[in-house]
Amino acid sequence: MRQWQFRLFPKKLGIFPFIWVVYMILPILNMQEYTGIKLAVGYAMVGLFAVTYRQLYWAQGRAFTAWLAVQMLLILLLCLFYSPQNVYLGFFTANFVSWYSDNRKFNIIYSIFVVQELFLVGWGLKTIEGTELLFLLPFIIIMLISPFGIRSMFRRRHLERELDEANEVIKELVKREERMRIARDLHDTLGHTLSLITLKSQLVEKLVSKDTDRAEAEAREIQRTSRAALRQVRELVSEMRAITVAEELTEAGEMLRTAEIALEIEGDVSLGEVSDLNQNILSLCIKEAVTNIVRHSGANKCVISIVKSEGQVRIMIRDNGHGLHGHGVADAGFREGNGLKGMNERLSLIDGSLTINADGSKGTMLTVMIPLVVKERKDGETA
Numbered sequence: 001m002r003q004w005q006f007r008l009f010p011k012k013l014g015i016f017p018f019i020w021v022v023y024m025i026l027p028i029l030n031m032q033e034y035t036g037i038k039l040a041v042g043y044a045m046v047g048l049f050a051v052t053y054r055q056l057y058w059a060q061g062r063a064f065t066a067w068l069a070v071q072m073l074l075i076l077l078l079c080l081f082y083s084p085q086n087v088y089l090g091f092f093t094a095n096f097v098s099w100y101s102d103n104r105k106f107n108i109i110y111s112i113f114v115v116q117e118l119f120l121v122g123w124g125l126k127t128i129e130g131t132e133l134l135f136l137l138p139f140i141i142i143m144l145i146s147p148f149g150i151r152s153m154f155r156r157r158h159l160e161r162e163l164d165e166a167n168e169v170i171k172e173l174v175k176r177e178e179r180m181r182i183a184r185d186l187h188d189t190l191g192h193t194l195s196l197i198t199l200k201s202q203l204v205e206k207l208v209s210k211d212t213d214r215a216e217a218e219a220r221e222i223q224r225t226s227r228a229a230l231r232q233v234r235e236l237v238s239e240m241r242a243i244t245v246a247e248e249l250t251e252a253g254e255m256l257r258t259a260e261i262a263l264e265i266e267g268d269v270s271l272g273e274v275s276d277l278n279q280n281i282l283s284l285c286i287k288e289a290v291t292n293i294v295r296h297s298g299a300n301k302c303v304i305s306i307v308k309s310e311g312q313v314r315i316m317i318r319d320n321g322h323g324l325h326g327h328g329v330a331d332a333g334f335r336e337g338n339g340l341k342g343m344n345e346r347l348s349l350i351d352g353s354l355t356i357n358a359d360g361s362k363g364t365m366l367t368v369m370i371p372l373v374v375k376e377r378k379d380g381e382t383a
Contacts, residue, residue, distance in 0.1 A: 009057050017057060020092065024050055030083035042082055049074045049089065056096050068096055068109070072116060084124025087140070090117050094143050098150035101158075106151070114144055164258075193229040197222055245271050245315075248283035249304065252290040256302055259294045261319075267306030274313060278370055281346045282315060285354070285368045288339045289317045297321025299363060311372050318365040323358040343368075 009017040024046060031042040052071040059067050071093055078086040090113070097113050100106035121140055200222050207215035246269045256263045271279060286304070293302055299321030307314045344354050352370035 008054060013057070017053075020095075021050070021053070023088070023091070024053075026088060027078055027082070027086045030085050034082070038081075042078070045074050045078060049078075049092075053092055064096075064099070065105075065109070068093065071096075072113065076116060076120065079120045080123065084120065084127055087117060087120045087124065087136075088143075090120075090143050091146070094146045095150060098147035098154065100151075101154075106147075110147055113147075117144065190229055190232070193225060193232070197225055197229075200225070243283045244276075244279045245269055245274075245282050245286065245306070248286050252286055252304070255290055255294060261293065261299055262301045264301070264303045265306075266303065268308065269306060271306070271308075271313065273372065274370075278313075278350050281350055281352070282313075282368065282370065284346060285343050286315065286317065288343055289366050292339075293317075293319045293321065293364075297364060308372065313370050313372055315368045316365060317368075318363060320363040323362075323364055 027046050027049075028043070031039060034042060049071060052067050052074070055067045056064060056071070075086065075089045075093065078089065093113055097106070097109050100109060117140065121136070200218050204215050204218045204222070207218065249265060249269055253263050271282075274282070290302070293299055297319045299319035301320045303316075303318045305316040305318070307316070340354070340356070346352075347354055347368065347370065350370055352368065355367045355369075356364065357367070358364040
């Protein structure tokens with residue numbers, strides 16, 4: 001059962017909400033001339049204002065509107081009964097007014113906010129001197145137009161998220177279509193051939209005790225058919241587009257950027273002399289390693305180094321996270337979830353190797369090494 005943990009503000013916002021809390025000291029300074037019950041009530045209202053500021057970051061729907069109404073009421077009372085200078089607290093409200101995505105609700109709340117701020121400015125004219133008014137007006141104008149700017153920024157972020165989601169859907173659809181195409185091609189290419197091999201093998205089984213010569217002929221025909229099928233599979237595989245290391249690094253950069261992890265690439269990413277099969281396996285290893293960094297490492301920097309030496313290619317993926325034991329759990333859970341077994345299996349196909357060096361103080365380094373030249377066995381020639 002997950003233990004509930006109190007948070008003052010949403011974690012994703014970082015220190016941003018804390019910066020504005022500093023301005024809540026202004027109404028406290030403006031009421032220093034008061035004493036007794038009025039001073040205590042003023043402090044209580046400032047405290048409640050701070051509560052509304054915190055709650056508005058968490059509330060939704062009607063609760064959000066209710067907390068915003070309380071905040072606007074507190075600004076009204078602090079201006080009317082304490083100091084007109086407290087009108088600056090409207091900057092807090094202006095920020096939250098812009099959070100309404102529905103145009104109708106935004107227009108209603110914004111109109112109420114404008115009427116209140118203009119009323120408070122008019123109310124304070126009798127106590128505000130000319131020079132103070134000239135200083136106040138620019139801030140009031142900025143306060144009243146800021147919801148539109150903030151709302152525009154939120155709309156752009158929302159559109160960017162929708163675009164990212166649409167791109168992910170497109171990628172999944174492309175993958176699904178590619179899988180269906182491969183399945184159709186394999187079925188059309190191998191279905192008839194494998195059926196033929198099955199029938200001929202059954203015939204050989206029947207003829208082996210009756211007509212040895214014909215059985216041998218049928219066996220040789222099975223060999224020719226199987227070689228032909230193998231050639232068809234090779235042709236089919238060669239038509240499939242394998243992702244290169246350079247392309248995968250671009251994808252990795254996007255993933256890391258979304259997770260706010262800086263990526264630094266060292267070395268030549270072209271790897272033109274590496275075969276398509278080997279590049280595809282390396283790309284899958286890079287994808288798995290970067291996914292682990294995003295999900296488990298807690299890092300803010302990733303360095304991918306590509307080193308080509310005589311006879312081998314080495315790719316090192318380093319992060320500055322907390323290592324395998326950063327969460328205080330056994331690394332067995334890490335091994336189960338990060339796909340290292342799959343990476344080892346892929347690399348074993350091309351005589352490659354995988355090593356991991358994890359240090360809680362320096363992060364994790366994953367090293368993938370493959371031979372630069374791998375002699376491919378011509379299956380079917382000697383089968």
